[in-house]
Amino acid sequence: MSQLGPGPKNLITDVAGLKVGQAHDERARTGVTVILPDDRTVCACDVRGGAPGTRETDALAPENLVDEVDAVVLSGGSVYGLAAADAVTAQLGAAGRGYGLRTGPGVPVSPVVPAAILYDLANGGDKAWGEAPPYRELAVAALAAASDRFALGTAGAGYGAMSGRLKGGIGSASVVGEEGFTAGAIVAVNSFGSAVAPGGRTFWAAPFEIGAEFGGLGAAGLKAAPDDWGLAKGPPGGRENTTLACVAVDAALTPAEAKRLAIMAQDGLARALRPAHSPFDGDVVFALATARKALPETRQRSLARLGALAADALSRAVARAVYEAAPWPGTDALCWRDLA
C-alpha cells in the first residue's frame, strides 16, 4: 500500500472549491466559522448527539427538495449563535447567490445556509449582550475573511470551546487518497468526552496521525479502564458541549451518497473522543461534495473509501484542534501542551 498523505495545506481547503472564514470575540470568548464553497454544493447532515442545535438541516434530507447549499456555518453561542447564519444568508442573497425557487425582478434568491451551534455560554466570557448577541457581526467578519488559509486551535467557532477539561478549538486535516480524490475535515471541538486517553496525553486519534501533525507520540499510551473517562468534563460543566464538524470531498456525490459520507465520518468522532455522542453532546457532521471529479464505476466502493478517508481526517482534525489550542489571553485554561 503506497504512503499517502495530507494535501499541501493539511486543511479542508485542500478540497478544491472551498474557502473558510473565521472570526471571534475575545471579550465574549466565542466565535464563528463559515465554510464557503465557490459554487452551490451538494451537502448532507448527520446528527448523532443528544443535544443538537441546528438550522436548515431538515432541508438536506436526500428525499427533500434542496440538494445544494451556499455555505455551512459553525458557531459558538448556543441558541444565539444560530443568528450567524442570518448574516451569511442575507449577504449571499444580496449578492444574488442562492436557490432560485422563482427568479425575476424583485424576487430574492434563497441561499441555503445550514448551521449548527455549540455551547460556550458559561466559559467565563462576557455574555451580557442583552438583545444584541454578536453572532451576525461575527459572521460578517468571518465571511470577509474567507480564504484557503485559516487558524487552528483557539479560533472561530472553537474560540470559546473546551474539549473535556482541556482547551478545545478548531481543527482541520486533509488527505489525498489512492484514487486521487482529496478528503478534508474541519471541526470545532467542544466535547463532553476527552480527546486523550486517561492518565497521559496520547490522543485517541494517534493511530491515524500522519507525520507529527499532533505531536507524533504513537499509540502505545492508548488504554482506558471501564468508566475511566480521564479528562472528560465532570460536573459542573458536563452539559456544556457539542462537537461540530464538516467533511468534504472533491468527488461528485448525490445527496444520499453525501449522507453516507457524513455517517461514516461520525466514526471519526467516535474514534477521537471518548465518550462521544452522549446525551450532552450535540454532535453534528455536515458533508460537502464539491464535484470536481466523477466517481469511478465502482461507485459504492469508492464512496466507502471516501467515507473512510473522511473519518480518519476528522479524527486527525479533532486531535489537531486540541493540540493547537492556546489559553484565552490572560487566562490559564488547561491546554494539551500543559500535560506532562
Next chain:
Amino acid sequence: MSQLGPGPKNLITDVAGLKVGQAHDERARTGVTVILPDDRTVCACDVRGGAPGTRETDALAPENLVDEVDAVVLSGGSVYGLAAADAVTAQLGAAGRGYGLRTGPGVPVSPVVPAAILYDLANGGDKAWGEAPPYRELAVAALAAASDRFALGTAGAGYGAMSGRLKGGIGSASVVGEEGFTAGAIVAVNSFGSAVAPGGRTFWAAPFEIGAEFGGLGAAGLKAAPDDWGLAKGPPGGRENTTLACVAVDAALTPAEAKRLAIMAQDGLARALRPAHSPFDGDVVFALATARKALPETRQRSLARLGALAADALSRAVARAVYEAAPWPGTDALCWRDLA
C-alpha cells in the same frame, strides 16, 4: 479511579434477566442466535449500515406504540434468515407470551421479536435449500438451547461469518460499572472492515481490553495509513457483510433512553472495526434494558455512563469474536490465531 471489570461470565448474560441460545448448520455454514429476556423488555434499535436487513425494527421507535420485546434474533442467511424470527414468534406466542393488543379466548398474543440478518450466502456452505431454508429449524434449536452460557467464535449467527478476510463469529463481553450497573454486549461480526490494524494482529479494540480477554497485546501496534484497510474484505466479497449487535443493561430505561444507549454503542463498532458503517455493511445495534435497577437522579449522566460502558463492551465483544473464531471443519479459513 477504581479498577472495574467484567461480570462473572464476561458475557451479555451477566446482565440479569437475559439468556442466549444458539444453533448452527455445519453443512450450510450458517446459524442463528436468539437473545431471550426473562420478561418483556424495553428495546431500541439503531441502524447505521448501508445495507441492512431487519424485521420489527420500526415498531421500536420511541414514538411508536410498542415499548418492549420478547426476544431479539440475529441470523445468518441474509433475507432468508429473517424467517428465524417466525419460529421464535410462533413458539413464544403459543406459550402465551407477547404483547396483548386484545386479550381473550381465541385471540393469540403478539410476541414482538425484532431481527436482523447478515450475509453468509457465498461462504462456500451448501445453500441449495430451495424452498426450505433452515432458519426456522435453527431458531427452534436456538430457543431450546437458551442458557446463561453460550459459545463464542464460530457459533450461532456468527457461524458463517467473516470479519474482513479473517474468520468472524460471535463475541460477547460484560462489565460492571462504578454505579453498580452491569452492561453487556453480544455481536455477530461479519464486517467489511478489519478488526485488526494493518500489518499486524493488534485488535482495534486493544485500548479497551480487560486482562488478556483477546490476547493482551496492548495498543502499540495501532497504526493505519490512509486508504490502508489491512485485512478488510477486498473484491470479490466486499459486498458480503454486516455486523449485528445487541447491548444490554440491567438499568430501567425508557425506549428513548434505550435508543441513546444504542447510538452510543455504535461507537463501539466504529472503534473496533475499520472501516465501519460502509455502504456494504448492514450494521445494526439493538439495546435492551432489563430494568432490575432504577437509574439515579442524575439520570442523563448515568445514561451517558451506561452508553460508554456499552460501547466499550461492544468493542471488546468484536475483538473476542475474531479472537475465538475457528475454521469451519475441514477448511482452512484464515483465523486471527494464524496471524504471525
